[in-house]
Amino acid sequence: GIQVEQSPPDLILQEGANSTLRCNFSDSVNNLQWFHQNPWGQLINLFYIPSGTKQNGRLSATTVATERYSLLYISSSQTTDSGVYFCAVERTGANSKLTFGKGITLSVRP
Amino acid sequence: DAGVIQSPRHEVTEMGQEVTLRCKPISGHDYLFWYRQTMMRGLELLIYFNNNVPIDDSGMPEDRFSAKMPNASFSTLKIQPSEPRDSAVYFCASTMKGGGIHEQYFGPGTRLTVT
Numbered sequence: 724g725i726q727v728e729q730s731p732p733d734l735i736l737q738e739g740a741n742s743t744l745r746c747n748f749s750d751s752v753n754n755l756q757w758f759h760q761n762p763w764g765q766l767i768n769l770f771y772i773p774s775g776t777k778q779n780g781r782l783s784a785t786t787v788a789t790e791r792y793s794l795l796y797i798s799s800s801q802t803t804d805s806g807v808y809f810c811a812v813e814r815t816g817a818n819s820k821l822t823f824g825k826g827i828t829l830s831v832r833p
Numbered sequence: 834d835a836g837v838i839q840s841p842r843h844e845v846t847e848m849g850q851e852v853t854l855r856c857k858p859i860s861g862h863d864y865l866f867w868y869r870q871t872m873m874r875g876l877e878l879l880i881y882f883n884n885n886v887p888i889d890d891s892g893m894p895e896d897r898f899s900a901k902m903p904n905a906s907f908s909t910l911k912i913q914p915s916e917p918r919d920s921a922v923y924f925c926a927s928t929m930k931g932g933g934i935h936e937q938y939f940g941p942g943t944r945l946t947v948t
Contacts, residue, residue, distance in 0.1 A: 771936040
């Protein structure tokens with residue numbers, strides 16, 4: 724099956740700092756999603772981004788499908804950004820089956 | 834839209850008991866997925882349905898697990914008999930494969946504890 728690797732595994736930031744989270748995948752994909760799992764366990768959709776660049780407020784994401792990676796940028800981080808960030812991909816031809824990375828645990832300190 | 838709805842949100846049961854988890858997908862979505870999240874294995878797909886038909890159940894851990902989707906707005910995941918190693922958070926998700934967009938939306942999850 725497809726491999727999804729996220730880095731770094733853990734990240735500690737001071738409030739206001741910027742960060743970049745990375746997701747590498749081992750095969751061609753037709754779906755890539757970034758999720759934020761908040762401290763209550765809820766999975767929040769951040770981006771649906773199989774290719775290209777999108778921005779939503781302080782967050783933006785870029786996927787370079789030909790090079791099999793995606794980046795999530797968080798600018799001016801806030802304590803509410805804390806939680807686990809997951810990258811999930813659907814391999815081309817996998818018929819909607821998402822494979823998740825292990826996640827990046829982000830802690831933003833006040 | 835209310836999003837994906839799951840019930841119960843928390844379930845505590847004793848080993849050997851039957852457990853039934855419920856899911857209502859987003860209206861109009863034709864795919865429904867059941868995932869399980871544990872510390873050891875992360876998020877893993879158990880089974881998914883398309884137009885109420887099970888398509889791939891290769892992730893179902895063993896015969897104690899079964900899932901049904903009797904209609905487009907309701908699905909159940911049943912564990913009988915339950916075991917302590919089944920303790921996990923179970924998520925339901927849905928999507929609509931229209932226009933080539935396959936974005937999945939997740940419910941709030943059911944936290945299952947088997948003692």
